[in-house]
Amino acid sequence: xxxxxxxxxxxxxxxxxxxxxxxxxxxxxxxxxxxxxxxxxxxxxxxxxxxxxxxxxxxxxxxxxxxxxxxxxxxxxxxxxxxxxxxxxxxxxxxxxxxxxxxxxxxxxxxxxxxxxxxxxxxxxxxxxxxxxxxxxxxxxxxxxxxxxxxxxxxxxxxxxxxxxxxxxxxxxxxxxxxxxxxxxxxxxxxxxxxxxxxxxxxxxxxxxxxxxxxxxxxxxxxxxxxxxxxxxxxxxxxxxxxxxxxxxxxxxxxxxxxxx
Numbered sequence: 629x630x631x632x633x634x635x636x637x638x639x640x641x642x643x644x645x646x647x648x649x650x651x652x653x654x655x656x657x658x659x660x661x662x663x664x665x666x667x668x669x670x671x672x673x674x675x676x677x678x679x680x681x682x683x684x685x686x687x688x689x690x691x692x693x694x695x696x697x698x699x700x701x702x703x704x705x706x707x708x709x710x711x712x713x714x715x716x717x718x719x720x721x722x723x724x725x726x727x728x729x730x731x732x733x734x735x736x737x738x739x740x741x742x743x744x745x746x747x748x749x750x751x752x753x754x755x756x757x758x759x760x761x762x763x764x765x766x767x768x769x770x771x772x773x774x775x776x777x778x779x780x781x782x783x784x785x786x787x788x789x790x791x792x793x794x795x796x797x798x799x800x801x802x803x804x805x806x807x808x809x810x811x812x813x814x815x816x817x818x819x820x821x822x823x824x825x826x827x828x829x830x831x832x833x834x835x836x837x838x839x840x841x842x843x844x845x846x847x848x849x850x851x852x853x854x855x856x857x858x859x860x861x862x863x864x865x866x867x868x869x870x871x872x873x874x875x876x877x878x879x880x881x882x883x884x885x886x887x888x889x
Contacts, residue, residue, distance in 0.1 A: 638688060639771040640714030641866060642707075642760065643667040644697060644753075645724025647676045649828040650778065653855035654721055657863045659683040659690065666710045668695035668724065689714075697724050697752035703759040711763060718771040719866045720760045722800075723778040725749040727830065728790035742792045749796035753777070754803050761807065765814060772868030773816045777804050778858065781824050781885045801877070808875035817874040819865045824881025827852040848883030 641658050645651040646667025656679070658665050665683055669676055669692065676692040683690030691713050695706050711717050726748050729741045757775060764773055782794045783801040801820060808818035825831065825838055825847060842850050861878050864870065879885050 637715050638662055638664045639718040639769075639867075640710065640716050641665050641719035641721060642710050642717060643721040643723055644695070644756070645669065646721075647673065647679070647692070649830065650823065650826060650855045650858050651721075651723040652679060653859035654723060654778075654862050655679055655690070656682065657856070657859035658719075658721075658866060659686050659688045661863045661867060662688070663719065663866070664689040664691075664714050666691040666693060666713060668693050668697075668706070670694065670696055697756065698747045700752065700755050703756050706756075707759050707763050711767065716767050716769050716771075717760065717763060718769055718773050720757060720775045721778065721862060721866065722753045722757060722776070724753070725778075725796070728793045731789040734788045734791045737791055742795075745792040745796050746799075749793070750799040750803070753800060757803070757807060761811060761816065764816060772866075772871060773814075774866050774868065774871075775807060775811070775816065775818045776862050776865050777818075777820045778862065779804075779820055779822050781822050781879070781881050783820075783822055785885060804877070805875055812874055815871075817865070817868070817871050819870070819874070820877045821858060821861055821865070822877060822879050822881065822885070823858050824853055824879075824884040826858065827854060846884065847881070848886065851882065853880065853882060 641663045643651055643655050646655045647669035655665050655667050672692045672694055680690030680692055726745060777800055779800045780797045782797045787794055804818055804820040811818055858880050861880055
């Protein structure tokens with residue numbers, strides 16, 4: 629790619645788990661804010677291709693890639709596909725993750741459930757971040773470079789009935805600090821966003837329960853978080869507006885995680 633084309637290209641972002649929910653909102657907001665966006669999902673559906681079309685209508689480019697975060701051997705090919713498509717890679721949004729297969733007594737947790745959640749949310753995310761960071765260091769860019777981890781209030785707020793999920797997110801919180809320190813001298817900002825109770829397809833089944841708990845004071849702002857709430861924060865971090873704040877955690881939870889008496 630010529631120097632002129634490097635200057636002309638839009639910044640390129642990779643969003644994991646971008647087909648729906650918080651991920652799709654992040655994809656839309658990044659495109660709106662000037663990024664070309666590649667995003668992953670396990671199995672692309674019509675909605676993923678429609679999302680690419682939305683990006684193109686905003687003057688950018690979109691690419692959907694089938695990817696299983698647990699498959700570490702496939703990470704290198706995923707990164708190279710994005711670089712070949714975009715002409716670079718400036719931003720990684722680690723959004724993909726899974727919840728506990730089932731909720732129950734911590735004393736009954738099975739190794740298979742623990743391994744599944746840790747392998748996806750922590751192990752897969754860590755090694756994809758490693759692969760992207762290595763590639764970023766090999767690629768000159770005129771754009772701000774960043775990594776944003778979308779974790780959860782469960783980094784600090786314990787839910788014994790879904791312990792494997794909480795442990796995976798706590799590990800992701802430490803990974804944010806580690807990558808922020810390693811990449812600080814390289815000018816790559818690393819950040820963490822911790823969503824609270826967000827209205828998505830995943831929370832639809834417990835909507836009535838949370839509506840009641842909002843009224844009881846669970847969330848000081850007494851409302852659901854919207855996917856757009858998370859997306860706007862992620863995009864601001866990705867664009868370099870808070871570059872000197874590398875390692876920062878943003879609590880996007882309506883005050884849920886504030887300790888109270």
